[in-house]
Amino acid sequence: MPAPLTPRQAEQVLRPSSTVPVRLADLALAVKAQGRAAHILNDISTSAVTGLCLDSRAVLPGDLYAAVPGANRHGSEFSAAAAAAGASAILTDAAGEPMAAATGLPVLVIDDVREDIGLLAAAVYGTRERSPRLFGLTGTNGKTTTTYLIRSILAALGETTGLIGTIEIVAGETRIPSILTTPEAPQLHGLMARMAGLGIGAAVMEVSSHSLSYRRVDGLRFAVSGFTNLTQDHLDLHGDMEDYYATKASLFAPERSERAVITVDDAWGARLAAECGDRALTLSTTGDPDAAAQWSVAAVRPDGLGHAFELRGPGSTLLRARTGLPGDFNIANAALAVLMVLASGVDPAVLQHALDTADPLTVEVPGRMQVICREPAAIVDFAHNPDALARALESVRSTIQGSRVIVVFGATGQRDATKRPIMGAIAARHADIVIVSDDDPHDEEPAGIREAVAAGARAAIAAEGLSSTVMIEYPRAAAIAKAAALATVADTILVAGRGHEIWQEVKGVNLALDDREELRAALIANGFTVAPGTAPEPNDSTTEGTEG
Template sequence: MGLNHQEAEREFRPARHDRVQLEEISAAVDEIDYAGPAAAVTGVCLDSRAVQPGDLYVALPGARVHGARFAAAAAAAGAAAILTDDEGASLAAGSGLPVLSTTAVRSVIGRVASLVYGTRADAPALFGVTGTNGKTTTTYFLRSLLRALGHETGLIGTIEIVAGATPVPSVLTTPEAPQLHALMARMREGGITAAAMEVSSHSLDYQRVAGLAFQVSGFTNLTQDHLDLHGTMEDYFASKAGLFAAETSRSAVVTVDDEWGTRLAAERRASGAATLTLATAAGAAPDADWVVSSIRPHGLGHAFELHGPRGAVLQVSTGLPGLFNVSNAALAVVMIVASGADLGTLQQTLSTLDPLTVEVPGRMQVIGTRPAAVVDFAHNADALERAIDAVRPADTGGRVIVVFGATGDRDATKRPVMGAVAARHADVVVVTDDDPHGEDAAGIRAAVLEGARAAVRAENLAADVVESAPRARAIEHAVQLARPQDTVLIAGRGHETIQEVQGVDHALDDRVELRRALLAAGHSVLGGAPIEGSTTRDEFRGPDPEGVKSS
């Protein structure tokens, strides 16, 4: 059974709780007014269901109901005070708790949480990574490198949150600002000296990382995604750029393989903030501070050189497939350089401990080898193209069979684009369901299929485009089509273990389904530890009314 909200909240908190006076909060944050009696708080919480005794309950205005309507519940749970806006102050007046007020609650939460939890820039040293693709893998590379260099490490990401060797369960995909600041205090208390964190555009827009101080921030790339939230690429870029404000990130490493990275680096440098540029693509920005060169095969992955200022050269290798993982590995290495690491020590660590060969759940995760069978999180056009190209067999006799879909209630414009990309780069395209959410699954598939079939017609492509649903059936079908020399790529969901269909959660893990299909077809699978979060499931392998349609 999972943790309830209060139990999950406690997992983020340090064991020691200092008392911070309300007057101290009001004095430190100009936007907050307080004229009530002397009182103190020991924590900060946005969810009345998760309030701990002594907390400052932050009552935010919501789309349907104001958080202050739950002030009585927060008081009953032991809240010591409430922070809210003018409307919330009126609603919370009957709770009996002291009320601090401000005109824009969310804009002050990070600073308040930082004050209450004593967040510092150096303990742990925080490495943040943002961009459209590559965030997760880069943070795993960073954690592995930092460990190899002798740090006690933490990880904050979409797959897991870990403090040292201890997983921190969460009921939220992205922790809110008070939880992140509490987690920094917990890590510091536990001797964690460095932590790597994924920073999404959502967390930046909703100010979930406000008040955190990043020692080094890194930028991977920017391609079309999340336009349902941001509207335009310009707004998407502005969101990502927020991480690189001088007051937020002490140092930055910006990959300048695309126009957005080049622009971001120029804007940050114009502010006078410490910035290193990184070029990883052939012909991209040869005048960058660090440039990837001499890429060559190395096992399933690649070895390469990083050329830096004053003739510096680092020899680097990663066992993860794909040239995009060269980019991710290079970014992680240069972020370590930007933190002040000694180059000689770093080179010795790279050469002797192979820290960039690390399994990342659901990111280019190899399940079998004949046929090659890989699960990846690629869920937009750029990532899908890179993933397909990364797994293409060197032997020209091998085909790439890709299984993917598009999410519902998200940016619908990328669906036909993804279909077209798949048709251009794969030999067999199996279109299925991702997470339909509240949309009609068949309609989503139709949009992806139309993009694929239109590309086949217009560009005279040889790709075979088929439709198969549900997703488990599509994976089975792909494996049945595969010859030993082929590669089966299951894209879009990666490490995820739940598929949402019309508001109902169904257990579904691509890695489990792919293993099952391979074994059923008489193929071998790679051994190893159980897949995280996976469960054996049969309940969503029901009848397939639409069958498999080829074109």
């Protein structure tokens, strides 16, 4: 298995092949034009930069190194390392000014680097003038799948596209494993410049709440932004659901998004649609006549592993679609993808032709309801929060008499601990055999995480009279092997929580672990037939995959 990319290697592939040097004085003027203070130390009239970087380990020659305050240390402490790597100048705040100035490099000092980093990145990479048409996806669940579906529709329409998300970044023919769901602002602007230089007309991006909180998407404007849903997740960052919602909703501000398509299946979506007003198309996927949506999903029928459905809009507008992806929630993802492309200005008749001829809504998304075997049904999914786990488990329940659902999952360490017993209870309600194991413990003791999840399952069994069996098995590979050993051809195995990820972080060490490969090997070891090619070759992604 290849080693993860170094920060410098990753930075290199996130950049355009060339840039025009930008004078430090012009960057100072851009900040002042916003009514904010800026001054330059150690200035020389020819001071200019060709890139912008927040990580001293990734600095490339000619860069403006942005030294920002961190949780424990100020980035200015790494100014000397950035200078040694070839930085042309340093960007920092008043607290970082002394250490940055000590390098002898020109230093641009502003009040809040995070506040202006997007503005400055746009100026360095020229993305205000030239950038692909951007589609942004936010919400708790469904973002990744929907981005793949949008990209597939655009490709069916003849567009050259880019993708930025949890699993990978695609710029032209270059595939770049993702380190964050949404890269930092300088990296995003560098990517936009790279894509524009490659002739890419449209890019689709997952926009996590972390990226909005940390201002990673500042300086970008989305042609269309979409909202999937909002359920409990990431409260370790946001504290409560109200802050989580407000962060997500900030993507839809007029300065960030031109148009919006909002799924109004929950109260959060309905609230967001009301706040967006005329800039939003609304979508109901539940068939609820009281949803008051402009577009609704109707005439749903099974079609292979997936479904065929209709999208009914204002007046007599009708779009017919199908998706081969399993699960009712993938109908919602597919419907949102179709409407976002429609909202970008594509003629409905042209869109319908693409849906009819190219089957763009049937595309494999790594680690998202990915089928590894059919007898028993064995599926790997990224579900790592209560709502996603419930949806995944509901969707895999077989109608075969005597069939059982066996689920393997855990909870992430150093994240929202309140969801652990909730997820345990959900597993007990929807699965016959619950095997609790480890996800990414990070620096937390794994045993305590496992026990919190299992306790929630046991409590639900006792309180609700459930017949589920709960067991704890670790390490994760052993838990997956246990599931395969227990299964019959009529059963369904769901391995949830990690999806496409191939590294498990334990006490700061990345251990090689791919649920798809472990499940495949365990099934073969137990005599089951696994079709070749069901699990893709592993890549070198190091993403935690838990940004929301």
